[in-house]
Amino acid sequence: xxxxxxxxxxxxxxxxxxxxxxxxxxxxxxxxxxxxxxxxxxxxxxxxxxxxxxxxxxxxxxxxxxxxxxxxxxxxxxxxxxxxxxxxxxxxxxxxxxxxxxxxxxxxxxxxxxxxxxxxxxxxxxxxxxxxxxxxxxxxxxxxxxxxxxxxxxx
Amino acid sequence: xxxxxxxxxxxxxxxxxxxxxxxxxxxxxxxxxxxxxxxxxxxxxxxxxxxxxxxxxxxxxxxxxxxxxxxxxxxxxxxxxxxxxxxxxxxxxxxxxxxxxxxxxxxxxxxxxxxxxxxxxxxxxxxxxxxxxxxxxxxxxxxxxxxxxxxxxxxxxxxxxxxx
Numbered sequence: 077x078x079x080x081x082x083x084x085x086x087x088x089x090x091x092x093x094x095x096x097x098x099x100x101x102x103x104x105x106x107x108x109x110x111x112x113x114x115x116x117x118x119x120x121x122x123x124x125x126x127x128x129x130x131x132x133x134x135x136x137x138x139x140x141x142x143x144x145x146x147x148x149x150x151x152x153x154x155x156x157x158x159x160x161x162x163x164x165x166x167x168x169x170x171x172x173x174x175x176x177x178x179x180x181x182x183x184x185x186x187x188x189x190x191x192x193x194x195x196x197x198x199x200x201x202x203x204x205x206x207x208x209x210x211x212x213x214x215x216x217x218x219x220x221x222x223x224x225x226x227x228x229x230x231x
Numbered sequence: 232x233x234x235x236x237x238x239x240x241x242x243x244x245x246x247x248x249x250x251x252x253x254x255x256x257x258x259x260x261x262x263x264x265x266x267x268x269x270x271x272x273x274x275x276x277x278x279x280x281x282x283x284x285x286x287x288x289x290x291x292x293x294x295x296x297x298x299x300x301x302x303x304x305x306x307x308x309x310x311x312x313x314x315x316x317x318x319x320x321x322x323x324x325x326x327x328x329x330x331x332x333x334x335x336x337x338x339x340x341x342x343x344x345x346x347x348x349x350x351x352x353x354x355x356x357x358x359x360x361x362x363x364x365x366x367x368x369x370x371x372x373x374x375x376x377x378x379x380x381x382x383x384x385x386x387x388x389x390x391x392x393x394x395x
Contacts, residue, residue: 102284103293106261128260132318139257140306140321141299148295164286167294171325 094119097156104149107142111153119157121150123183130180138178143203147172147185147215151199154187155219163222165197170217178212181205190216197221239270241311251307258303261296271312272343275304279335290334297338297358297368298326304340305354305372312344312352313376319352320378326370336360338367350376 091112098104098111107129111121123129123146131139148170155165185203201215244251248265251273252258261283266274277283277292277300285293302324309319332338341363342356351373358368 100287101293102282102287103296106282107295128256130256131258133254133256139255139299139302140324141295141302142257144298144302144324145293145295148298149293166331167326167328169325169327170294170298171323172298172321173323174321177320 094153094157098149098153101149103145107145107149109146109149109153111150113157117157118186119150119154121146121153121185121187123185125181125183132177135177136180138180138183140172140174140178143174143178143183143213144170144172144215146183147201147203147213148217150185150203151187151201151215151217151219154189154199155192155197155221158189158192159221161222165219165221168196168218168220170215172213172215174213176210176212178203179205183212184208193221195221237314239311240313240316241268241270241272241308244268244311251310252303255303257299261299263300263303265307266339268307268311271308271345271347272341273304273307273311275300275307275340275342277338277340279332279337284334289331292332292334292338294326294328297328297332298324300338300340301326301342301356301358301368301370302372304342305356305370306374308342308344308354308356309352309374309376312347317377320375322351322373322375324370324372326368328368329366332358332367333360347376352376 094111108124111119113119129138129142130136152165187199187201189199191198197219202211203213204211251265263277266276283292283296340358344352344354346353354372356370357366359366
């Protein structure tokens with residue numbers, strides 16, 4: 077066994093596969109989350125507006141929890157898109173900054189994998205509605221990656 | 232000895248706890264309920280449900296669902312720490328996932344406001360299945376008080392506060 081197992085190769089994930097992966101997550105279905113992959117392998121996730129996502133009907137505003145969950149799901153979806161093997165990344169920690177209230181319309185998000193280590197990935201995520209330059213929330217978190225066959229168990 | 236200190240919503244709410252969540256569609260859609268409140272604290276519960284799962288092979292609840300429950304519990308604790316109903320907004324929320332939630336088991340979140348200023352509430356929360364020594368997640372959050380001119384929708388809760 078070499079000292080350093082090779083990083084999992086980045087495989088281009090087509091949109092059908094990504095949609096199927098997301099559809100396999102029951103909570104992603106409840107939130108209606110879908111995603112498309114760009115040519116650069118970066119995904120854009122979307123959470124279409126639905127009445128049950130509302131937290132404050134008088135404003136009205138999306139529930140902060142739905143936005144937090146959407147950001148976390150986007151990070152996981154990007155990691156899934158980058159991963160070679162099966163398995164699901166597990167959230168170690170996530171910090172969500174709420175910048176603007178989420179209005180009752182579709183929300184989008186993209187993630188940047190700041191570091192993709194062998195065991196842990198550090199991911200930043202941003203969510204917006206009409207204007208990508210005016211994010212409604214950002215998050216950063218750490219995710220435990222599933223063990224790949226190449227990775228040494230103790231690595 | 233008379234006590235002129237205004238009562239907090241957490242003390243005024245009485246037995247009608249569910250009004251704190253019943254006007255919040257997402258909390259209703261996911262099956263959250265209020266198990267108890269105090270002067271600046273709240274306990275929310277979420278029974279396990281198949282459509283809240285993150286990994287269908289294990290049946291473990293999605294981390295995002297725990298996030299949403301913790302956000303709701305922290306917000307409810309902040310409401311309970313106020314003397315009158317004003318709008319609040321989450322500024323940030325950090326969650327450490329300590330161990331996976333047990334499939335099939337209800338998640339309990341205890342949230343408390345441990346410091347409030349005129350404009351900010353600092354909250355901490357613990358998610359567990361009944362044994363706090365084996366917590367599922369630990370969280371800290373900050374909320375802005377009086378965040379928006381529009382009243383927050385807490386249904387009858389706001390009437391309780393206004394009549395107090």
